[in-house]
Amino acid sequence: MSGKAIVITSGKGGVGKTTTTANLGAALALAGNTVVLLDADIGLRNLDVVMGLENRIVYDLVNVVEGVCTYNKALIKDKRIDGLYLLPAAQIKDKDAIKPEQMKALVENIKEEFDFVLIDCPAGIEQGFLNAIIGADEAIIIVTPEVSSVRDADRVVGLLDKKGNIPLENMHMVVNRIRMDMVRKKEMLDVSDIEDLLRINVLGVIPDDESVIVSTNKGEPIVLSSKNSVAQAFHDMAGRVLGEDIPFDEKPDRSFVSAVMRFFGLAQ
Amino acid sequence: MPANSLRIKGSKNGIVIEFEEDIGQAVTLLEDKLKNSPAFFSGSEAIIVLPETFIVEEQFLARLTQVLANSQVKLRELRRVNSTTIIETEIIKTPEKIGVEQGIFWVEKRLRSGDRITADGDLVIVGDVNPGAEVVATGNILVWGNLLGVAHAGSDGNEKSRIRALRLQATQLRIGSHISRAPDDLSTPQGPEVARVGPNGIVIEAWEKLVTEPLPFWRRLFIHGREVKL
The missing domain is CATH 3.30.750.50 (Cell-division inhibitor MinC, N-terminal domain)
Known part of the structure; x- marks a missing residue:
C-alpha cells in the first residue's frame, strides 16, 4: 500500500497553511483514513500548538532524519481522533538541518504505511520550501482573496511546476477567509478572479470566521469542535481529496434589495 | 578535484x-x-x-x-x-529561424510571477503573461493571451518595435527607451490592442485600427485610443 503525500503551501505567510493542514488532516482521519501531519517548518513549529499536542513532543523531525530514532517513535498519536498522527518539527534547529533527499526518503517511508502525509510548508520560497515540496505528489496552494496573496501563489505554482515536479493537474487551490458580503459588493476578489489568474482547480472555499481563531488558540481542530460553515468547508475539502464530487456551497443572495436589483438587471 | x-x-x-x-x-x-x-x-x-x-x-x-x-x-x-x-x-x-535575418521565438506557455523570458528577435507568447512575469525582446512582442506583466520590446533600442496582445493590460510597457505604466483607473480593453511609440511616448490603440498618425480626438473618445503616458 502506498499513500499520497500532499504539501500545503502558499508563498505568503499567515494565510492559513497550518490551520488548513490541521483541519484537513482531522477531517480525512474522521473519514476513516490514516493520516500523518508533517510539520516542515523547522525553527518555527506551530502545527503541534494548533493541534494541542505540544506537551507530548519527545522526538522531532530532525531527530528522525539524523537517525536518533525511527519516525514511528517520533509520531504523536492524536488523543481525540483515531488514525491521526503528528510528526513535529524541531524548534531549536533551523531549516538547513535537513537535506531535500533526506526529506524525500522520509516521506516515501511514511507513505508506505499511511494513507495520507500532509506536509505543512513554511512560508517563503527558500530552502525550507524546497525541503517541503520535494517528496510531495500533490500540492494544495492556500490563497486569501488579496492581490498580494494571489501574486505569491502564482509564483509558487510556477516554482512547483519547475522545481517540485508536481504537474499542474495535481495542484489545487483553497481560497481561505472569503467574505461573501464583500465579494457581492465587489470589494473583495472573487474565487473566479483568482481562478482566472492561477488556472488550477479549486479544492475548497473557506469562509472568514472568528471561530477559527478560537479553536486554533484552544488547540482543537474546528472540524471536531464545531458544526459551522468553516467545519463543513473542511469536510467538503476532505471529500474532494478522497475523490468525491461535492458541489460548492455558494449561498445565493436572497435579500429583498438584491431581488429588486436583479429584477431591474442591476445585479446577478 | x-x-x-x-x-x-x-x-x-x-x-x-x-x-x-x-x-x-x-x-x-x-x-x-x-x-x-x-x-x-x-x-x-x-x-x-x-x-x-x-x-x-x-x-x-x-x-x-x-x-x-x-x-x-x-x-x-x-x-x-x-x-x-x-x-x-x-x-x-533555439529560435526557429524564419526569414534570413530575424529569429522568431515561439513560446507556448503561461508565464507566472517570477518567470522571465528574453529573446533576441521577435517574441511570440501563446498563453498569458501574469503580473510579476517579464517578457523582453529585441524585436516585437506578440502575446496571444492576457498581457498583465511587464513587456519590453526593442530592448536594444529599436523604437519601431510594437507590443501586441489580445488583452493588453500590462503593469508596465517599455519600447526602446520609452516606459509607460498602467493607468491608475484600470479600464478593461475592449479588444486586442497594440502599443507603439508615438510623438509623445507610448500609445496604445486597437489592433485592427493600427494607423501611423494618432486618431482624431472625437474618435479617440468614442472608439479606442487609450493613451497612456508616464
Whole structure:
C-alpha cells in the first residue's frame, strides 16, 4: 500500500497553511483514513500548538532524519481522533538541518504505511520550501482573496511546476477567509478572479470566521469542535481529496434589495 | 578535484552531460574537457542534466551557454535528474529561424510571477503573461493571451518595435527607451490592442485600427485610443 503525500503551501505567510493542514488532516482521519501531519517548518513549529499536542513532543523531525530514532517513535498519536498522527518539527534547529533527499526518503517511508502525509510548508520560497515540496505528489496552494496573496501563489505554482515536479493537474487551490458580503459588493476578489489568474482547480472555499481563531488558540481542530460553515468547508475539502464530487456551497443572495436589483438587471 | 562531479555519456539525441552537487566545479571541468577534445564535441548537441535540487539562476545559465558556445556545442535541453520536464528558460534558446535575418521565438506557455523570458528577435507568447512575469525582446512582442506583466520590446533600442496582445493590460510597457505604466483607473480593453511609440511616448490603440498618425480626438473618445503616458 502506498499513500499520497500532499504539501500545503502558499508563498505568503499567515494565510492559513497550518490551520488548513490541521483541519484537513482531522477531517480525512474522521473519514476513516490514516493520516500523518508533517510539520516542515523547522525553527518555527506551530502545527503541534494548533493541534494541542505540544506537551507530548519527545522526538522531532530532525531527530528522525539524523537517525536518533525511527519516525514511528517520533509520531504523536492524536488523543481525540483515531488514525491521526503528528510528526513535529524541531524548534531549536533551523531549516538547513535537513537535506531535500533526506526529506524525500522520509516521506516515501511514511507513505508506505499511511494513507495520507500532509506536509505543512513554511512560508517563503527558500530552502525550507524546497525541503517541503520535494517528496510531495500533490500540492494544495492556500490563497486569501488579496492581490498580494494571489501574486505569491502564482509564483509558487510556477516554482512547483519547475522545481517540485508536481504537474499542474495535481495542484489545487483553497481560497481561505472569503467574505461573501464583500465579494457581492465587489470589494473583495472573487474565487473566479483568482481562478482566472492561477488556472488550477479549486479544492475548497473557506469562509472568514472568528471561530477559527478560537479553536486554533484552544488547540482543537474546528472540524471536531464545531458544526459551522468553516467545519463543513473542511469536510467538503476532505471529500474532494478522497475523490468525491461535492458541489460548492455558494449561498445565493436572497435579500429583498438584491431581488429588486436583479429584477431591474442591476445585479446577478 | 573529484572526478565524479561530471559524467558524460553519448545518446541518440546528443551528448548527455550529468552534473553532480558541486555545480561551479562541474562547469569548470566541462570547460576543460570541451577544450581538450574539440574535434569530438564540436557541432554536437548537449543535454545537460542537473541535480534534483539545484536552483537554476541566470548567472549559471549565462556561464553554461558561454562554455558550450565556445566549443560549438548546441544546448539542446536542460533538465533535472529523474525528471522529464525541461527547464523553461531553455525552450527559447533555439529560435526557429524564419526569414534570413530575424529569429522568431515561439513560446507556448503561461508565464507566472517570477518567470522571465528574453529573446533576441521577435517574441511570440501563446498563453498569458501574469503580473510579476517579464517578457523582453529585441524585436516585437506578440502575446496571444492576457498581457498583465511587464513587456519590453526593442530592448536594444529599436523604437519601431510594437507590443501586441489580445488583452493588453500590462503593469508596465517599455519600447526602446520609452516606459509607460498602467493607468491608475484600470479600464478593461475592449479588444486586442497594440502599443507603439508615438510623438509623445507610448500609445496604445486597437489592433485592427493600427494607423501611423494618432486618431482624431472625437474618435479617440468614442472608439479606442487609450493613451497612456508616464
